[in-house]
Amino acid sequence: MDVSEAIRTRRAVRSYADRDVSEKTIQELFESVRLAPSARNDQSWRFVAVTENDRLGALYDASFEQRAVDEAPVVIAGISTTPTDTMRCGIETGPVDLAIALDHLSLRAVEMGLGTCWIGSFDQERVTELLDVPAEWQVIELMTLGYPDGELAPVEKDRKPLADIFGFETCPK
Numbered sequence: 001m002d003v004s005e006a007i008r009t010r011r012a013v014r015s016y017a018d019r020d021v022s023e024k025t026i027q028e029l030f031e032s033v034r035l036a037p038s039a040r041n042d043q044s045w046r047f048v049a050v051t052e053n054d055r056l057g058a059l060y061d062a063s064f065e066q067r068a069v070d071e072a073p074v075v076i077a078g079i080s081t082t083p084t085d086t087m088r089c090g091i092e093t094g095p096v097d098l099a100i101a102l103d104h105l106s107l108r109a110v111e112m113g114l115g116t117c118w119i120g121s122f123d124q125e126r127v128t129e130l131l132d133v134p135a136e137w138q139v140i141e142l143m144t145l146g147y148p149d150g151e152l153a154p155v156e157k158d159r160k161p162l163a164d165i166f167g168f169e170t171c172p173k
């Protein structure tokens with residue numbers, strides 16, 4: 001599978017087969033995360049893969065009882081260790097770095113027959129406590145992971161036309 005096909009095939013998977021994801025597979029996925037770029041190559045991030053049932057159940061509660069979190073055999077947390085750092089453009093590095101890293105993961109997952117769903121709707125304090133994240137760090141995003149219940153195939157996506165969002169030279173309005 002090439003990158004273009006992985007991009008077209010990835011979709012938010014909220015329903016998962018009753019099948020575990022092996023530690024070896026999870027570690028292979030994180031090799032793609034490890035190679036992701038970051039601002040100043042700081043790599044000021046940590047990642048946690050939650051697989052134990054009790055902790056998964058607590059994460060389900062802490063993310064407002066979403067189906068994807070209920071069904072997924074693995075929930076990943078992307079954590080910034082420097083959440084107040086900014087680039088010279090004034091934008092925080094943490095959310096940018098973590099989004100790139102987890103996007104690497106989501107595309108590599110497709111190639112390996114796995115599905116993911118970004119989870120930004122969660123209680124920061126409860127997840128921080130549950131995963132024993134130091135108070136000065138910040139959980140940027142959660143992501144569910146598992147084998148999809150159903151086929152993963154390129155889908156027509158509900159997206160704005162290119163002409164609305166892209167232009168040469170100046171910003172399209």
Ligand SMILES: Cc1cc2nc3c(=O)[nH]c(=O)nc-3n(C[C@H](O)[C@H](O)[C@H](O)COP(=O)(O)O)c2cc1C
Pocket residue numbers: 010011012013014066068117118119120121122157
């Ligand atoms: C930053 C971010 C946060 C998201 N948070 C949630 C979430 O909390 N729960 C959920 O079910 N989907 C969540 N999503 C998934 C989006 O709803 C989904 O990606 C979007 O509708 C496009 O659909 P697609 O991923 O199937 O292409 C999130 C996506 C992103 C990028």
